[in-house]
Amino acid sequence: MSSSMKELVELMAKALVDNPDQVVVAEIEGEQTSVLELRVAKEDMGKVIGKEGRTARSMRTILGAASTKLKKRSVLEIIE
Secondary structure, eight states: OTHHHHHHHHHHHHHHOSOGGGOEEEEEEOSSEEEEEEEOOGGGHHHHHOGGGHHHHHHHHHHHHHHHHTTOEEEEEEEO
């Protein structure tokens, strides 16, 4: 179930960056919440965050909507 959240984040990130092979998503499962840690190449950081964090916020919104459907809570952390 939650691996689909990981795949979703991976898919979104890979579509945004210049180095899709350097996209790494790690999942830390909790009781109610799972944390998804997204790592991208240094030069792609701006692409996943976007102007004023808009892209990152959009990714979190999509993740939130998908998580709600699965009755779980997912948090996206972008790791520098």
